[in-house]
Amino acid sequence: MAGHVACRPHCLLIGIFGLTLLAGCSEEDAYFVSAPEITFGSDVAGELTSTSDVNLNDGSRYDAHWLCSGSDAPESGIVRYELDAPFAARLSVFGEQGRWLGSVSSQSDGEPAVLMASADACHLLAVSGKDSSAFGPYHLVADPVPAASDLETGQPLVGRLRDGRTEYPLTLEAPAWVDLALSGDVNLDLSLSGEGVNQQASACAPGEQRLDTYLDAGEYRVMVERSEAAIQATSEPCERHLLTVGGVHRLEVGLNDLSDGRRNAGPLRDGDRITGDLQATSGNAYTLVVEEPSTVTLELRSSDFDTVLSIVGEGSNLVDDDGGNDSDSRLQTVLMPGDYRVEVSSYAEGHGEYSLDASVDAYGGELRNSGTLTLGETFGGNLAGGGNTYRFEVDAVSEVELDLDSSTFDPMLRLYGNGIDLRDDDGGGNNNSLITTVLQPGEYSLDVESYSGTGLYRLRTHQLDFEGRFSNGGEVATGEVVYGRLTSGSNLVYQLVLETARDVVIESTSGSVDTILSLMGNGVSEQNDDAGDMGHGSRIQRYLEPGTYEINVSSYGGNEGSVRLAIGD
Numbered sequence: 001m002a003g004h005v006a007c008r009p010h011c012l013l014i015g016i017f018g019l020t021l022l023a024g025c026s027e028e029d030a031y032f033v034s035a036p037e038i039t040f041g042s043d044v045a046g047e048l049t050s051t052s053d054v055n056l057n058d059g060s061r062y063d064a065h066w067l068c069s070g071s072d073a074p075e076s077g078i079v080r081y082e083l084d085a086p087f088a089a090r091l092s093v094f095g096e097q098g099r100w101l102g103s104v105s106s107q108s109d110g111e112p113a114v115l116m117a118s119a120d121a122c123h124l125l126a127v128s129g130k131d132s133s134a135f136g137p138y139h140l141v142a143d144p145v146p147a148a149s150d151l152e153t154g155q156p157l158v159g160r161l162r163d164g165r166t167e168y169p170l171t172l173e174a175p176a177w178v179d180l181a182l183s184g185d186v187n188l189d190l191s192l193s194g195e196g197v198n199q200q201a202s203a204c205a206p207g208e209q210r211l212d213t214y215l216d217a218g219e220y221r222v223m224v225e226r227s228e229a230a231i232q233a234t235s236e237p238c239e240r241h242l243l244t245v246g247g248v249h250r251l252e253v254g255l256n257d258l259s260d261g262r263r264n265a266g267p268l269r270d271g272d273r274i275t276g277d278l279q280a281t282s283g284n285a286y287t288l289v290v291e292e293p294s295t296v297t298l299e300l301r302s303s304d305f306d307t308v309l310s311i312v313g314e315g316s317n318l319v320d321d322d323g324g325n326d327s328d329s330r331l332q333t334v335l336m337p338g339d340y341r342v343e344v345s346s347y348a349e350g351h352g353e354y355s356l357d358a359s360v361d362a363y364g365g366e367l368r369n370s371g372t373l374t375l376g377e378t379f380g381g382n383l384a385g386g387g388n389t390y391r392f393e394v395d396a397v398s399e400v401e402l403d404l405d406s407s408t409f410d411p412m413l414r415l416y417g418n419g420i421d422l423r424d425d426d427g428g429g430n431n432n433s434l435i436t437t438v439l440q441p442g443e444y445s446l447d448v449e450s451y452s453g454t455g456l457y458r459l460r461t462h463q464l465d466f467e468g469r470f471s472n473g474g475e476v477a478t479g480e481v482v483y484g485r486l487t488s489g490s491n492l493v494y495q496l497v498l499e500t501a502r503d504v505v506i507e508s509t510s511g512s513v514d515t516i517l518s519l520m521g522n523g524v525s526e527q528n529d530d531a532g533d534m535g536h537g538s539r540i541q542r543y544l545e546p547g548t549y550e551i552n553v554s555s556y557g558g559n560e561g562s563v564r565l566a567i568g569d
Contacts, residue, residue, distance in 0.1 A: 059132035074144035118246030161247035184249030214266030283345035304352020314338035409453025418442030512561030522547035
């Protein structure tokens with residue numbers, strides 16, 4: 001072959017590290033091998049048989065051809081070669097000086113190996129089996145490829161470098177999640193730039209780069225340029241079925257629907273169902289624009305890591321770890337108009353795939369997060385962090401009940417002023433709060449707080465004329481309500497005298513004390529700490545014979561405060 005110094009054919013070895021020459025070739029011809037020459041753009045046919053040369057690296061057979069430019073090369077100077085073989089085959093390419101330029105493999109039942117080459121220089125093509133059992137005919141089908149300069153969604157663009165780089169304009173008429181995929185030489189670099197945007201792609205295999213990002217509407221530039229060194233794979237591995245040489249590359253752009261797509265950033269809107277990928281090094285952030293007071297529900301789920309979800313903006317700083325099922329996160333709250341940042345992160349630096357669902361509904365109810373209230377009112381509020389404070393007045397001695405419930409967080413109540421300071425966490429059953437007490441005339445403050453979480457709540461207030469009496473002990477009768485005060489280390493002891501047998505219900509409640517209720521006497525000894533529907537309140541209900549009984553009220557944990565004792569039948 002003209003221009004090439006011959007070396008014995010058995011000198012050629014195809015291995016995972018490229019082309020090697022066996023001993024027997026002289027030093028001056030160490031970069032050249034003898035192989036048939038084919039014209040650039042022509043089909044190539046051959047067969048691997050038991051007589052084909054052996055790759056000493058793995059025992060597979062190989063066949064090689066020199067591919068050089070001819071007068072009938074296509075105008076674009078680019079030809080696509082597809083390897084058709086009934087066996088799992090590998091296609092490797094070397095430069096004129098013996099430098100390995102890359103390899104690509106096919107599967108016998110899968111996608112074929114493809115080479116895109118330019119007419120700039122001669123290249124050595126080597127077809128080999130993936131192992132020692134691969135034999136049979138093969139066919140490299142040539143297809144001229146027109147060079148393109150415009151990026152179109154879903155239409156792969158094939159181009160060549162000019163002076164080491166090529167730039168493609170990208171215009172977006174609307175915001176979108178953009179996927180860029182580059183297949184090319186192992187030392188090609190892919191980047192994206194525009195107003196406020198400057199991003200670099202990551203490699204998932206030699207010669208394969210990916211860039212996924214959210215972009216607003218506007219003008220952008222996609223740059224492909226040659227790097228001084230091969231780009232190392234740093235992202236999730238992918239398969240390589242396309243090999244390019246001579247600066248040839250294939251670039252594809254995809255635009256995903258924002259309402260049901262894969263993205264790690266960008267806007268959140270009502271109805272969005274997003275799949276994202278959280279890296280271990282940082283969190284992912286989305287933007288949420290609220291146009292009117294709205295109930296916002298965000299649900300974050302992952303089977304790979306313990307999720308953490310937060311909303312920041314307009315004075316809100318909401319965080320949830322395990323508000324959903326198991327280790328998933330859920331936030332439901334009412335947000336005022338404004339711009340918010342929704343952050344997806346993990347507990348203990350976990351990472352992996354997640355799903356994020358968003359629901360935004362106009363809020364039609366009344367929200368009162370502070371101010372003056374009138375006892376007897378029921379209204380809704382939204383706790384966005386810290387606490388919400390209300391104030392009210394009592395004109396006469398009254399029995400007051402304050403009931404706070406929420407389906408989105410664990411609420412707490414604090415009532416203080418005029419010499420009292422009462423708190424309750426779970427006195428209303430489940431995670432809800434309840435304070436029942438007698439208030440003297442005066443001014444009071446009521447704080448709505450959270451043990452964990454934030455969101456909507458309902459506050460119900462009741463005021464009853466005081467019909468009971470104050471007593472820290474002594475005789476009581478059925479139908480009475482008695483208020484006593486527990487001090488540290490003390491009990492309230494009452495005597496109940498029954499003239500006739502009857503059913504009796506005894507209940508003790510407090511806004512500041514976890515009560516323990518005991519009933520003894522006349523052969524009865526019974527105790528109750530927390531009745532199921534009364535939070536930290538206590539209840540004893542049973543049939544009692546005539547006689548005298550002792551009712552004992554104490555505090556679990558030794559807390560002090562006012563206690564309400566009701567004896568019913």
